[in-house]
Amino acid sequence: MSKKENKEEKSLIRSSTAEYLTFIAATGEGGVDAIYADENIWLSQKMMGTLYNVETHTVNYHLKKIFSDSELEESSVVRNFRITATDGKNYNSKHYNLSAIIAVGYKVNSERAVQFRKWATQIVQEFTIKGFAMDDERLKNDGTILGKKYFEEQLQRIREIRLSERKFYQKITDIYSTAIDYDVTAQATKRFFATVQNKLHWAIHGQTATEVIVNRANHQTENMGLTTWKDAPNGKIQKFDVSVAKNYLSENEMQQLQRLVSAYLDIAEDMAIRQIPMTMEDWESRLNKFIEATDREILQN
Structure with a gap:
């Protein structure tokens, strides 16, 4: 591996990383060299000491306590990085990820640690109130979480969703899953996934998916009232075909639905091109x- 590739892999980030954690106190330069790798931030015990303005042995004490109390699993938050020391030699140095850095910040007693805890409390409050919280510096800086690369990848994902063979409502949920704060276990996610299909159906013909099936399925009509099915037009109708709401839509309704989804994907693509981060709520x-x-009409309740 070349020195350039090695440097890119580790992506050393200075003030913006420390600022993200503590708002960096006015301590001269305020630089803390952090390694950014695998979408995580890594600091050595020495750098954590610098960050919180405490001795390294204090950091070491709290880390041991954190691991012995099973607050964090050591193997999941520790990683060795090969670092060039001031003597020009390379050494393997143990580093700790953001989870460990934050945990230590809540344990140590120093002015900067208190400053960090105030900042962290504010972030948690913003997250609770707004549903998300962002660091403006990270939005501005390319190479970090919401830099130019993030939006390029976002645009690529959206275009792949458009070209996929997924069902129309699944494409909408796929777009939702690109949110910067996406959490598959969140109540908002469960609500969105449970209602998006009905919202789209309602917008086209004023009925939910279930209502379409109940009102249009008829064993006395040709093909059970289906306008299409998996093996249409000549294949056999299967049991699962009659439980798919879109299979009962007219050609005009299907075209409306396709245009609606396509236009929504256009909006999503435009957001990515303009580098506008979107949350689940957004x-x-x-x-x-x-x-x-x-x-x-928008489906209510």
Whole structure:
């Protein structure tokens, strides 16, 4: 591996990383060399001591306590990096990721640690109130979480979603999953996934997916009232075909649905091109506003 590749892999980030953790106190230069790798921040015990303005042995004491109390699993937060020391020699140095850095910040007693805890409390409060919290510096700096590379990858993901063979409502949920704060276990996610199909159906013909099936399925009509099915037009209708709401839509309704989803994907693509980060709440709100902007009704309750 070349020196250049090695440098890129480790991506040394100075003040912005420390600022993200502590708002860096006014201590001269305030530089803390952190290694950014595998979408995580890594500090040695010495650098943590610098960050919180405490002795290295204090950091070591608290880390041992954190691991012995099973607050964190040591193997999951520790990684060795090959570092060039001031003597020009390379050494393997033990580093700790953001989870450990934060845990130590809540244990040590120093002015800078108190400053960190105040900052962290504010972030938690913002997260609770807004549903997300961002660091403006990280938004500005390329190479970090929301830099130019992030939005390029976001745009690529959205275009892949457009070209996929996924069902129309699954493409909308795929877009939702690109949110910067995406959490598959969140109640907001469960709500969105449970309602998006019905919202789209309602916008097109004023019925939920279940209502379409109940009102249009009829064993006395040709093909059970289906307008399409998996092996249509000549293949056999299977049991699962009759439980798919879109299989009962008219050609006009299907075209409307396809245009609606395509236009929503256009909006998502435009957001990525303009480098606008979107949260789960943003995507849910955007879908409602989009449906409303097309003079269609939004499903309530």
